[in-house]
Amino acid sequence: MEAKIIPSSTSFNVLSLLFTFLLCISSSNVQTSSAAITTTTTPSITYTNYLKTACNSTTYPQLCLKSLSSYTSTIKTNELKLCSTALTVALKASSNTSKLVKSLSKIRGLSKTEAAIIRDCIEEIGNSIDEIKQSVKVLRSLTGSDRELQIDNLKTWVSGAITDQTTCTDGFDGNNVNYAVKRAITKSIVNVARLTSNALTFINNLSY
Numbered sequence: 001m002e003a004k005i006i007p008s009s010t011s012f013n014v015l016s017l018l019f020t021f022l023l024c025i026s027s028s029n030v031q032t033s034s035a036a037i038t039t040t041t042t043p044s045i046t047y048t049n050y051l052k053t054a055c056n057s058t059t060y061p062q063l064c065l066k067s068l069s070s071y072t073s074t075i076k077t078n079e080l081k082l083c084s085t086a087l088t089v090a091l092k093a094s095s096n097t098s099k100l101v102k103s104l105s106k107i108r109g110l111s112k113t114e115a116a117i118i119r120d121c122i123e124e125i126g127n128s129i130d131e132i133k134q135s136v137k138v139l140r141s142l143t144g145s146d147r148e149l150q151i152d153n154l155k156t157w158v159s160g161a162i163t164d165q166t167t168c169t170d171g172f173d174g175n176n177v178n179y180a181v182k183r184a185i186t187k188s189i190v191n192v193a194r195l196t197s198n199a200l201t202f203i204n205n206l207s208y
Contacts, residue, residue: 047072054082057205058198067195079206084139086199087158091132093195094165097188098125101168104181114177121168121185128164131157132196135203148208158200165193 051072055064067089068075068082075081105118135157138150169189172182 043076044072047076050077051075051082054202054205055198058201060194060198063191063194064198067198079202080139080142083154083199083202083206084136086195086202087132087136087139090161090192090195090199091129091136093188093192094125094129094132094161097185097192098122098129100188101125101185104184107178107181110178110181111176113175114181117171117175117177118181118185120171121189124164124168125189128161128192128196131161131164135161151203151206151208154203154206155200158196158203162193162196162200165189165196 048069051068052065055061055068058064064086068085071085071089075085101118101122105115105122110118135154138154142150166189169186172186
């Protein structure tokens with residue numbers, strides 16, 4: 001007859017304690033992992049939500065999110081960094097537009113009127129680039145003593161940049177300009193003007 005092995009109370013207690021110990025370790029690891037995930041993702045979510053809220057105040061919120069979403073870790077929740085980043089993005093777009101218009105000015109077969117309009121456009125874009133550069137420079141050194149005056153200057157310069165950008169395309173109105181050239185320049189200018197407009201909204205929201 002086969003003998004039955006009955007575990008002693010001591011063995012049972014050891015097994016019970018071991019099981020409880022392993023369960024605690026597992027639970028602790030899950031909590032630690034969850035805490036790590038929360039710690040890593042919370043700032044990112046906070047920055048993204050901040051940008052979404054800020055963009056919703058602009059005239060072109062979708063363009064705002066698309067152009068600035070890759071800069072959330074730079075912007076974080078800082079209103080000055082939001083303004084300077086938005087202006088920097090507008091500045092890059094303006095530079096690309098300037099290159100585009102300059103290349104289109106070299107197309108053969110343009111009439112004197114078309115060539116003159118494009119030259120004026122290049123000049124207007126150049127002016128807007130200078131104004132945006134000046135604005136970025138001021139934002140990076142915004143001081144408390146002259147903050148109100150500097151913010152007012154920022155608004156003036158960025159508004160002037162938008163005016164210069166739209167003046168570029170105004171020259172096409174009422175003139176017989178090559179359709180492909182007109183369309184390419186207009187499309188690029190509209191994008192730049194909208195980016196700059198969004199940046200102006202952020203500047204208008206700056207606290208004195």
